[in-house]
Amino acid sequence: MLKQFFILCSGADRNLLEGCSEGEQTKYVGIGATVFFTAVMAFLASAYALFTVFDSIYPALIFGLVWSLLIFNLDRFIVSTIKKRDRFMDEFLQATPRIMLAIIIAIVISKPLEIKIFEKEINTVLLKEKNEMELANKKQVGNYFQSDLDKNKADIAALKADIQKKEKEVNDLYSTYITEAEGTSGTKRLGKGPVYKEKREKHDAALKEFESLKTTNEAKIAEKEKVGTQLQADLDKKVSQTQPIIEGFDGLMARINALNKLPWLPSFFIMLLFLAIETSPIIAKLLAPKGEFDIKQEEAETAMKATLEQNKYQRELLIKTSAEMHDKVYADIAEDKNLYNLQRKNATDLLELQSNGFLEKQKRTL
Structure with missing residues (x-):
């Protein structure tokens, strides 16, 4: 049960992962657990920060839960969208925007907890x-x-x-x-x-x-x-x-300003800790060799891509063949003398009716 939950947190395709080895599944269980506990820490940090704003526990818990779900969804999206490539540089370039986003999330999460950890020192600064x-x-x-x-x-x-x-x-x-x-x-x-x-x-x-x-x-x-x-x-x-x-x-804001007046080194190391936690799923996927799940996922994507290209080619060929057939049919019809005479007679009758109608309208006007 817990294993399936952490796999769900990792964003991996469970149908593909079920056919992989135990070691491959354990890797994604670890990634999912990291994503989950990062969301838990985000809940604690945001709930405390919002408690200092609202001075009430219930709004803090509600907004803290919403914030943790947002962080959980972002982390899950970041990890699940990183695909293994043949070259490490391609993977790194692909993960660079996600790493930048992870750094921002880590800073946002760590700041409220830093305020709580250094609460006594901050209270001294605020008193002064x-x-x-x-x-x-x-x-x-x-x-x-x-x-x-x-x-x-x-x-x-x-x-x-x-x-x-x-x-x-x-x-x-x-x-x-x-x-x-x-x-x-x-x-x-x-x-x-x-x-x-x-x-x-x-x-x-x-x-x-x-x-x-x-x-x-x-x-x-x-x-x-x-x-x-x-x-x-x-x-x-x-x-x-x-x-x-x-x-x-x-x-x-007063506590954040007071925190900035304290020595920066302890606060910096705490931020580095959260940065390591937040980026650890991404780093793990970058450093890990291409596994069985990645090969199956690439194979499924390749098969889907080939099917889409084949369907596209068939649709284009169908349109081209249909157009050629219609051109040939209407060319044969254009050479038929009986149809030509019939069309000529109908056009003559139509013009005669239009002329008579115009004449009657002119008479009524006079």
């Missing part, structure tokens, strides 16, 4: 890239809000500076009228004279202006601080909204 993206994202978002935040902070600082400036002015006026009363500055007369009263009134007016300015500016500062808090909240919200996008930077 995510951290760099987070820092760059915070800087970019911060630059977007920075001008508004800086302007808001500058306005708050200016309002506070106005309060401090007015407060210093009030304190200076207070010191002036106190020292005037003590007689240590100004007129240097002890007591509360007219100058003292003037300076006291000036201080009281400045104090009222200070209290009004302080009340107004503190209200503005509170409003500015509220705006600043909102701007900071918007900045944090923007960063948090973009964070899931960065965390989701884990798709197939």
Whole structure:
């Protein structure tokens, strides 16, 4: 059962192969097994690759099965269409396009499995890239809000500076009228004279202006601080909204790029392994000597070709003979006087009818 299945996988003609030796059958069983297990590896590789894309096992399994069947059909076609020739160079030239296709298939199959094999190293590269993206994202978002935040902070600082400036002015006026009363500055007369009263009134007016300015500016500062808090909240919200996008930077293309940043030698040897597996049926057919199955297949093809050529020749000869016979028959008929007179009479009657009909049509028109 298993033997027949692998022979089916090899694409060989089972009717021809049944009459061959056991060794010849074993050769094609090995070729078929290689084709089958290559398809199995293609299923595993594509299923994992598509799982990283869809993040769901069922679509990955379905598309992986379709992909493996496609690879199986291609490999089976490649192996079954290579025919043994008398010269190796003829066989190699015949197999060159198929080898190129096998190389492409091997690269496509090996890449997802390389991603799985080096998953831990790839995760490390992706983590580093995510951290760099987070820092760059915070800087970019911060630059977007920075001008508004800086302007808001500058306005708050200016309002506070106005309060401090007015407060210093009030304190200076207070010191002036106190020292005037003590007689240590100004007129240097002890007591509360007219100058003292003037300076006291000036201080009281400045104090009222200070209290009004302080009340107004503190209200503005509170409003500015509220705006600043909102701007900071918007900045944090923007960063948090973009964070899931960065965390989701884990798709197939990201992993392939991360794989390319790792040392190339291990990945290269894995690709060579798959290349050897994929091309092994072709190489086996090229290197193997012409066997009993190949001779029988060539004989069947030669017999079919000879039959087709013979049928073609017979059809051409039949057409040629039939044409010659028809030419001779119609030549004999053309020399028959009775047939000539009959044909002449019929033609005369036809022309007479046409002339009479034309005349009647002309009369109706007039």
